Structures are given as C-alpha cells and as structure tokens.
Amino acid sequence: MISVAIDGPSGAGKSSLAKRLAADLGYVYVDTGAMYRTIGLYAARQGADLHNADAVAALLPQIRLDIRLEDGTQHVYLNGEDVSEAIRAEAIGMAASAVSAHPPVRNFLLDTQRSLAANQNVLMDGRDIGTVVLPHATVKIFLTASPEARAQRRCKELQEKGQNAAYETVLADIRQRDYQDTHREIAPLKQAEDAVLVDTSDIDFDQSFALLKRTILEHI
Numbered sequence: 227m228i229s230v231a232i233d234g235p236s237g238a239g240k241s242s243l244a245k246r247l248a249a250d251l252g253y254v255y256v257d258t259g260a261m262y263r264t265i266g267l268y269a270a271r272q273g274a275d276l277h278n279a280d281a282v283a284a285l286l287p288q289i290r291l292d293i294r295l296e297d298g299t300q301h302v303y304l305n306g307e308d309v310s311e312a313i314r315a316e317a318i319g320m321a322a323s324a325v326s327a328h329p330p331v332r333n334f335l336l337d338t339q340r341s342l343a344a345n346q347n348v349l350m351d352g353r354d355i356g357t358v359v360l361p362h363a364t365v366k367i368f369l370t371a372s373p374e375a376r377a378q379r380r381c382k383e384l385q386e387k388g389q390n391a392a393y394e395t396v397l398a399d400i401r402q403r404d405y406q407d408t409h410r411e412i413a414p415l416k417q418a419e420d421a422v423l424v425d426t427s428d429i430d431f432d433q434s435f436a437l438l439k440r441t442i443l444e445h446i
Contacts, residue, residue: 266321
C-alpha cells in the first residue's frame with residue numbers, strides 16, 4: 227500500500243490540496259484535522275476545560291466519530307450529527323489544537339488512522355502524520371507558508387463565506403496556533419527528517435498542487 231503523509235501548520239492549505247491530490251491520484255483522503263476538530267467541538271459544547279487532559283478524556287467514551295464520502299465530498303459525523311461545517315469555525319480550530327495535546331485523545335484516534343492506511347492507498351494530512359501516525363509512510367511532505375500568507379488566505383476564505391475577519395486578528399490566531407502546535411509536549415508539530423519541505427508562500431493553489439503532485443510521483 228502507498229501512504230502519503232502531509233504535515234504542516236494551520237492554514238498552509240493541507241486539506242484543500244490533499245483532497246485534490248487524493249482525487250487526482252485515486253487515493254483515499256484521510257483528514258485527521260477534522261477528527262481532532264470534532265473532539266474539540268464536542269468538548270467545547272460540553273463546557274469542558276480544553277486544557278485539562280482528564281476532563282477531555284472523560285468525554286471520549288461518549289464520542290462516536292464517523293467519516294463518510296458523500297457525492298465526492300467528505301462529511302464528518304459526531305454521534306450521528308453532520309458537523310462538517312461546524313468544525314471549521316475559528317474557535318473550534320483552537321479547541322482542536324488544545325485537545326490534540328492530550329495523550330488520551332491521540333491514542334483514541336491513532337488506531338483508527340493507522341487502520342485506514344493498512345489496507346488501501348491513502349493520503350493523510352495533519353500535524354504529526356510523518357513523525358508519529360505513519361512513520362514509515364511512502365512519501366512525507368512538510369507543507370508550510372509564512373504566517374502572513376496563511377492569514378491572507380484565511381481572511382479571503384472567510385470573506386467568501388460572508389464572514390468578516392480582521393487580518394490582524396486572524397494573523398494573531400495563526401501565530402498562537404503555531405506556538406501551541408510546536409510547543410506541546412506530545413507529538414509537537416515538526417518536520418520529519420525524511421520529509422520534503424514545500425513552501426507555498428509565493429505560489430498559488432494550482433502551482434502548489436502541481437508541485438506536490440510532482441513531488442509525490444517522484445518518490446513512489
């Protein structure tokens with residue numbers, strides 16, 4: 227089986243690029259970020275202290291998480307509710323970063339993520355795919371862009387959805403998320419030693435897609 231691991235910071239375009247790459251290559255796309263966002267959403271809804279590992283761990287038995295492909299689009303279900311849109315809120319991104327630092331949460335999802343890669347060709351993106359989840363992935367890519375470039379893209383996305391977002395606020399959130407992700411004790415965000423570094427700060431989506439596809443094909 228071929229496995230492609232794409233890691234990188236928030237807002238680097240991992241999910242959008244990974245979805246298109248998986249469709250183009252005929253691989254199964256596994257959005258691990260959506261899994262953590264779903265747990266973050268549930269914990270936030272329950273009013274739990276997101277930074278308290280015991281409080282979050284106590285909620286895990288209550289969570290039934292399902293990812294389905296419907297009409298070519300990935301949908302995420304939390305206890306039967308389609309939360310595909312709800313988990314994309316800015317606040318839930320921060321919640322995901324907080325809960326993903328807890329070992330019980332990571333263990334809860336790790337077996338699911340690895341089993342998906344055991345029997346089919348997959349393209350998986352996240353923060354620690356190449357370093358922890360799939361350390362023996364066929365291809366590892368560390369996808370990044372400057373905080374400023376990521377903030378500009380995020381503001382554009384929000385505006386297209388009819389949501390007003392101040393650039394400075396979005397930039398501050400991205401920098402805070404980067405700090406949380408790179409400084410957490412368990413599986414911090416970092417580039418795997420054998421990962422190919424791809425910086426998309428100065429190239430657009432189509433150029434990024436072409437570069438990533440070429441990189442993958444060169445390494446499989």
